[in-house]
Amino acid sequence: MQIQWDDSQPIYLQLRDRVQNMILEGNLAEGEAxxxxxxxxxxxxxxxxxxSKAYQLLVDDQLAEKKRGLGMFVVDGAKSKLLQQERExxxxxxxxxxxxxxxxxxxxxxxxxxxxxxxxxxxG
Numbered sequence: 525m526q527i528q529w530d531d532s533q534p535i536y537l538q539l540r541d542r543v544q545n546m547i548l549e550g551n552l553a554e555g556e557a558x559x560x561x562x563x564x565x566x567x568x569x570x571x572x573x574x575x576s577k578a579y580q581l582l583v584d585d586q587l588a589e590k591k592r593g594l595g596m597f598v599v600d601g602a603k604s605k606l607l608q609q610e611r612e613x614x615x616x617x618x619x620x621x622x623x624x625x626x627x628x629x630x631x632x633x634x635x636x637x638x639x640x641x642x643x644x645x646x647x648g
Contacts, residue, residue, distance in 0.1 A: 527568055535570065539578035547587065547598055548606050558588060558596040 527542070529535050546552040561579065565572040579596055582588035587602040626636060 536574045536577040536581070539564075539570070539575065540581045543578065543582060544587065544606055547602050548610070550603075552598050554598050554600045554602055556598050557594070558582075558598065560595055 529538055543552065543558065547554075552558065558579065559567075561572050561575045564570065564575045579588065583590060583596075587599060587605065588596050589599050590596055
C-alpha cells in the first residue's frame with residue numbers, strides 16, 4: 525500500500541491519524557496488536573523515531589498500550605472513545621462552518637435535504 529504524506533503537518537501526526545482511522549473503520553480491532561515500529565518504518569520508509577512518536581501519542585491518548593516484550597495493542601474502548609471525539613469535533617467545529625457556508629451560498633434546507641437524499645440513494 526502506497527501512502528501519500530501531506531506537507532501540511534508532521535508525518536508522526538499523519539501516522540497517528542491513520543492508525544486512529546484504522547481503529548474507527550474496524551481495520552484494527554480492540555485488543556489487536558499494532559504493527560511493530562520496525563515493520564512500519566521499513567514498509568513506509570520512515571525513521572523509527574517518527575513511528576515511535578506517533579505510537580506514543582496513541583498511548584498518551586489512552587488508545588493504545590505497551591505490553592512489555594509483546595508490543596503495542598489497541599485498548600478496549602478505543603473505538604467508542606474515538607467515535608465520541610469525532611462526533612464532538614464535527615458538531616462543535618465542522619458543522620457550524622458548514623452551516624455558515626450554506627448560508628453564504630443561499631442553499632435552503634430543502635436543497636440540502638434533497639442533496640443528502642440523492643447522495644444516500646447513489647451510495648445506497
